[in-house]
Amino acid sequence: MVSTMSTATASDGTSIAYDVAGAGPGPAIVLVHGITESSETWAPIKERLAENHQIITLDLRGHGDSGMADRYDLEAMAGDVVAVAMAESLEQPHIVGHSLGGAVVSAVGAAMPVTSVVNVDQSLQLGGFKAGLEPVEAMLRDPATFPAVIEGLFAEMSGTMLPPSEMGRITAARQAKQDVVLGVWELMFTMSEEEIAAVVEGALAGYAGSETPYLSLFGIDPGPEYASWLTGFISNATVEVWADHGHYPHLVDPDRFEGRLEDFWSSGG
Numbered sequence: 001m002v003s004t005m006s007t008a009t010a011s012d013g014t015s016i017a018y019d020v021a022g023a024g025p026g027p028a029i030v031l032v033h034g035i036t037e038s039s040e041t042w043a044p045i046k047e048r049l050a051e052n053h054q055i056i057t058l059d060l061r062g063h064g065d066s067g068m069a070d071r072y073d074l075e076a077m078a079g080d081v082v083a084v085a086m087a088e089s090l091e092q093p094h095i096v097g098h099s100l101g102g103a104v105v106s107a108v109g110a111a112m113p114v115t116s117v118v119n120v121d122q123s124l125q126l127g128g129f130k131a132g133l134e135p136v137e138a139m140l141r142d143p144a145t146f147p148a149v150i151e152g153l154f155a156e157m158s159g160t161m162l163p164p165s166e167m168g169r170i171t172a173a174r175q176a177k178q179d180v181v182l183g184v185w186e187l188m189f190t191m192s193e194e195e196i197a198a199v200v201e202g203a204l205a206g207y208a209g210s211e212t213p214y215l216s217l218f219g220i221d222p223g224p225e226y227a228s229w230l231t232g233f234i235s236n237a238t239v240e241v242w243a244d245h246g247h248y249p250h251l252v253d254p255d256r257f258e259g260r261l262e263d264f265w266s267s268g269g
Helices: 039-049 074-087 100-111 127-141 146-158 164-173 178-190 193-207 226-231 254-266
Strands: 003-009 015-021 029-032 055-058 094-098 116-120 214-218 237-241
Touching (some): 015 039, 029 039, 029 074, 039 055, 055 074, 074 100, 100 193, 116 254, 127 193, 178 193, 226 237
Parallel strands (some): 029 094
16 A cells, blocks of 8 residues: 655644545545544554545644644644645545544534545534543643543443454554643533533534535444434434444444445445
8 A cells, every 4th residue: 555644734833744545536535533543543444445545644733743733622623634635635525533533524524625524433412521521630630640541531432342452553552642632622621511512513503504424423322312413413414323332433343334434425425
């Protein structure tokens, strides 16, 4: 698989590292990783998709080989993806994001023309996530306890189906930078649930009247009301749950995930 490493510059001057691999007809595919991870997390999926598609993987600001920044909010990270898309002159790419990356691509899909959006295991109802973080906020802010808390959070979410080799690969590549994590989650610590909901509503406003195909694929069930909530903002959204697959359903069964993406893209959602 031939790939090339490049750098784009975000609107605030942050250097964003990205990689281009593969080639194929149709729109390019942009893959966006989760918090504390990097483009390397996508390696098994990238390898499969690059046989027939052009694949762009990037490191969000503060992650992997990208630069540090003053801002790590959703708007800034969505801007990282837009900067890479502009640098590569991408016309309406497919965008796929996992965890934090799922929230990022959701915001990108509302802000620029894309062919489709796939959000892997990231609920956009962030009130529940805020409630889960509040008991450990003090420990996250303490440099002495931060590493153990982060490790515990991801171990709890990963589930039992992820192969140990994959969990080891992800863990070995993880870069848990405290200032970056706190910057990403600052909204959770400083805003009420109502204020957070308003931020999400604003980020999704661009989908009004849009027919962009949107797949929200979960390994951890977001609850029975989630689908109706999401389609209130994104009319073309589909919510799918792979039961008991944990936070990394795409890495638990990468062949199934690749097939699901291909079906989703070929059917137009």
